[in-house]
Amino acid sequence: MSFFVRAMRESDIERVMTIAASLAEAPHWPREAYIAAIAPDSTLRRVALVAQFADGVAGFVVASVLAPQSELESIAVTSTAQRQGVATALLRELTGELSASGVEELLLELRASNARAADFYEQYGFMPAGRRRSYYQDPVEDALLLRLNLPKNKS
Ligand SMILES: CC(C)(COP(=O)(O)OP(=O)(O)OC[C@H]1O[C@@H](n2cnc3c(N)ncnc32)[C@H](O)[C@@H]1OP(=O)(O)O)[C@@H](O)C(=O)NCCC(=O)NCCS
Numbered sequence: 001m002s003f004f005v006r007a008m009r010e011s012d013i014e015r016v017m018t019i020a021a022s023l024a025e026a027p028h029w030p031r032e033a034y035i036a037a038i039a040p041d042s043t044l045r046r047v048a049l050v051a052q053f054a055d056g057v058a059g060f061v062v063a064s065v066l067a068p069q070s071e072l073e074s075i076a077v078t079s080t081a082q083r084q085g086v087a088t089a090l091l092r093e094l095t096g097e098l099s100a101s102g103v104e105e106l107l108l109e110l111r112a113s114n115a116r117a118a119d120f121y122e123q124y125g126f127m128p129a130g131r132r133r134s135y136y137q138d139p140v141e142d143a144l145l146l147r148l149n150l151p152k153n154k155s
Pocket of ligand 1: 115
């Protein structure tokens with residue numbers, strides 16, 4: 001099935017929260033956090049995108065931007081739409097927008113046990129950038145830090 005990537009809107013938030021809630025590894029943000037993420041006047045600028053299929057939204061990504069760095073805060077694809085390139089398309093659009101905003105480095109941290117996401121990030125080109133001991137709670141677990149260098153915007 002085909003899909004396209006577009007900016008997240010307030011009307012997407014309920015669906016986005018449902019997707020996150022269905023995936024144990026996804027960050028479970030409250031509604032206000034998504035509202036802040038899409039607000040144009042937030043103190044911390046964010047890029048929030050969704051993958052739109054004919055029958056609805058199936059995935060999303062949120063990154064905070066503090067050029068020349070950005071942090072990938074959340075990415076999730078509903079289980080029935082996984083392994084179809086949805087997260088890859090979300091990241092491609094995200095990194096394009098970030099490069100255009102002067103971001104040169106995209107960083108993220110993930111639970112050391114999240115092998116599925118680690119495989120995904122590795123194939124996309126992220127490199128290991130460190131480890132934070134006992135960073136996560138419930139259950140306590142190390143965080144792996146990953147980094148992706150973005151091409152410099154020549155315009
Ligand atoms: C990680 C996640 C976002 C990947 O989404 P996706 O849309 O299925 O990813 P893609 O289809 O773009 O995958 C691209 C490539 O990544 C790798 N990959 C993705 N999922 C994988 C898995 N379960 N096992 C092994 N490799 C995987 C593969 O190389 C894949 O290419 P292929 O399908 O041709 O083999 C999705 O599994 C997910 O939502 N997980 C739960 C939430 C989460 O962990 N988020 C990250 C922490 S915030």
